[in-house]
Amino acid sequence: MEILDGKTLANKIKAQAKIEIEQLKSKGIISGLAVILVGNNPASQVYVNMKTKACEEVGIYSINHRMPEEVNEKDLLYVIDMLNKNPLVNAILVQLPLPKKIDEEKVIEAIDPRKDVDGFHPYNMGKLSRGQPFIFPCTPYGIIKLFKEYKIELKGKDVCVVGAGNITGKPMSYMLLNENATVQICHIYTKNLKEKTKAADIIISATGKAHLIKEDMVKEGAIVVDVGIAKVNDKIIGDVDFENVSKIASFITPVPGGVGPMTIAMLISNTVFLSKQQNNII
Numbered sequence: 458m459e460i461l462d463g464k465t466l467a468n469k470i471k472a473q474a475k476i477e478i479e480q481l482k483s484k485g486i487i488s489g490l491a492v493i494l495v496g497n498n499p500a501s502q503v504y505v506n507m508k509t510k511a512c513e514e515v516g517i518y519s520i521n522h523r524m525p526e527e528v529n530e531k532d533l534l535y536v537i538d539m540l541n542k543n544p545l546v547n548a549i550l551v552q553l554p555l556p557k558k559i560d561e562e563k564v565i566e567a568i569d570p571r572k573d574v575d576g577f578h579p580y581n582m583g584k585l586s587r588g589q590p591f592i593f594p595c596t597p598y599g600i601i602k603l604f605k606e607y608k609i610e611l612k613g614k615d616v617c618v619v620g621a622g623n624i625t626g627k628p629m630s631y632m633l634l635n636e637n638a639t640v641q642i643c644h645i646y647t648k649n650l651k652e653k654t655k656a657a658d659i660i661i662s663a664t665g666k667a668h669l670i671k672e673d674m675v676k677e678g679a680i681v682v683d684v685g686i687a688k689v690n691d692k693i694i695g696d697v698d699f700e701n702v703s704k705i706a707s708f709i710t711p712v713p714g715g716v717g718p719m720t721i722a723m724l725i726s727n728t729v730f731l732s733k734q735q736n737n738i739i
């Protein structure tokens with residue numbers, strides 16, 4: 458069994474981004490990321506702080522917009538419009554989830570697709586689904602990078618994606634299909650989940666259900682990627698029962714230190730990409 462070490466690869470990717478950011482600076486271009494955080498969700502605050510810290514590490518100019526839980530949709534859309542028009546802002550991220558009374562779809566659609574660092578805008582999701590991507594959502598992008606780093610071939614592999622959310626499951630499935638993998642997407646209504654995961658060469662689980670994936674659901678020698686981050690008694694627990702599944706998997710990501718740090722690294726990398734795009738460098 459080999460660990461897919463997201464932390465180490467994330468540091469490598471951030472170091473590369475730092476060099477590119479310095480090159481942009483020598484051309485007078487400063488990469489800028491705006492993060493909008495609505496409300497006081499403690500987990501969201503932790504993630505946003507990690508993003509800000511990563512920006513500081515690599516030299517990205519970052520602005521945090523904090524808005525109260527009770528903010529009305531119109532005010533939030535106004536801030537997005539302002540950021541869309543601000544030439545110092547190359548990338549915009551609205552931290553999810555948003556308070557229930559805000560229409561998430563409307564908010565995501567308000568982001569200029571050219572500044573959509575998460576790749577969540579329907580234009581970008583549509584492009585990705587057609588195999589003509591402009592930008593890749595950070596979490597699935599990080600997972601693909603991990604596969605490439607460890608020379609894991611995707612062409613023709615049977616991949617079982619557990620979880621069909623917009624942040625990971627769906628864009629992950631498109632990216633795998635674009636790599637010529639055979640993709641099965643499972644979700645809460647899936648019958649006989651075990652039968653499906655057990656048949657897979659690669660399992661990618663993104664449900665947030667602590668230890669959903671047990672040893673008896675995994676084929677000997679399979680590759681297991683854990684995107685889950687449930688909080689149980691103040692500890693972060695992944696979707697995968699690591700202790701037991703790691704005994705039979707050929708490659709496995711740990712939680713923490715696997716997919717999480719890769720998500721942050723790809724956010725940095727996407728910000729650099731958008732900065733270059735907007736300055737006609739690529």
Ligand SMILES: Nc1nc(=O)c2c([nH]1)NC[C@@H]1CN(c3ccc(C(=O)N[C@@H](CCC(=O)O)C(=O)O)cc3)C=[N+]21
Pocket residue numbers: 503504507550551552553554575595596686693712713714715716717718719720721
């Ligand atoms: N618009 C938007 N874009 C996102 O990319 C986005 C989002 N909303 N909402 C929430 C999810 C979650 N997410 C994580 C990022 C890093 C770690 C991460 O680095 N985790 C560390 C552990 C961190 C800890 O100690 O809690 C690790 O796995 O090693 C986790 C989760 C980004 N998300």
